[in-house]
C-alpha cells in the first residue's frame with residue numbers, strides 16, 4: 489500500500505499477533521546470523537572447530553589468523569543460534585559431530601554454507617530484483633551477481649553426492665548397467681558441472697557432455713574437470729537446451745534447470761530428437777506438490793523464495809517465457825514433458841528436497 493493511504497481499522501487478535509512476532513524473532517535471528525555463517529565459512533572458523541576440540545575465542549582467533557574481539561562475538565552469536573556449544577564452566581566453545589557435519593566439514597551430504605553464498609548474492613541483487621517486480625521484465629541467470637553460480641554449486645552438490653549415484657541413477661530403468669558398460673550422457677543446464685563430474689568419476693567407461701548457455705559457468709566446469717582428472721571423458725560447451733549438439737545420447741539429464749527455462753516444452757522436443765533408441769531423459773526438480781496450498785510449508789518457503797528471485801526471472805528473460813517456477817508440481821511438469829512428444833513419464837525417485845522423473849520416447 490502506498491504511504492499516506494488510510495488503513496481501515498480492523499480488530500487485532502493479540503494471540504495471532506504474538507504468534508506472528510514469535511515466529512519473526514526466530515526468522516530475524518536466522519536472517520541476521522546469515523552474514524556470520526558466510527564469514528565463518530570464508531575465514532575457516534567452522535572448519536577450525538570441526539574436530540570438536542573446545543576452543544577459547546583467543547585460541548580460535550589464533551588458529552585462523554582472525555581478530556579475537558570479533559571472534560568472541562561471533563562465537564556467542566553462533567552459540568545463541570545453537571550452531572556451536574558453549575561450556576559455561578570452562579568458557580570454551582565446541583562443535584558437536586552434527587554441527588561439524590553441517591557447517592565445518594566439506595563435501596558432506598548435509599553441508600549447508602553454500603546456501604549462504606546464494607543468499608548473499610541475492611541480497612546484492614535486491615535493487616535489480618525490485619526493479620523487475622515493477623517492470624515485469626525477466627532477469628537471466630547471467631545477470632545475477634556472480635556469487636550465485638558458486639553458491640548454487642556448493643548448495644546442490646551435497647544433495648547430488650548423497651543421492652545421484654546411490655539412488656537416482658539406479659531408480660531409472662536399466663540406466664546403471666548402461667552407464668557402467670559405457671554410455672553417452674548429456675547434462676543440460678549443467679552450471680559448474682557438479683552432477684556431470686560426479687557421474688564421470690563414478691562411471692569411467694561413459695562419455696559426458698555438459699552444456700549450459702552461461703559461458704562463465706562452462707569455463708569454471710572445464711577447470712573443475714581438469715582438476716578432477718576426468719577431462720578425457722568429459723567436455724563442457726556453451727549451448728542452450730533447445731539446440732545443444734550431438735545425437736544418440738543414452739541419457740540426457742536436467743538437474744534443477746527445466747523450470748528455469750523460458751521454453752521448457754521446446755527443450756523437451758529437442759531432447760527427444762537427441763536420444764538414442766531406448767534413451768532416457770532424467771529430470772531432477774525441486775520437490776513440489778501439485779496443490780499450491782500443500783507447498784506452503786518450510787521447504788516450499790525456501791523454493792518459492794528462490795523461484796521468486798531466480799527461477800521465474802530466468803524463465804521470463806528467455807523466449808516464450810513460460811515462467812513455470814520451482815514449485816510447478818508433477819502434473820504441470822508432466823504436461824511440459826508430454827508436450828515435447830514423450831510417451832512415457834513417471835516419478836522414479838524423491839527426497840524431501842527433490843523429485844526425479846524419467847521420460848522416454
Ligand SMILES: C[S@@+](CC[C@H](N)C(=O)[O-])C[C@H]1O[C@@H](n2cnc3c(N)ncnc32)[C@H](O)[C@@H]1O
Pocket residue numbers: 629630640641644676677678679680681682683699700701702705727728729730742743744745748749750802806
Ligand atoms: C539452478 S542452476 C542449476 C545448475 C546445475 N544443473 C546444478 O544442478 O548445479 C540452472 C542452470 O540452468 C542454466 N540455464 C537456464 N536456462 C537455460 C537454457 N535455456 N539453456 C541452457 N541452460 C540454461 C543456467 O545457466 C544455470 O546454470
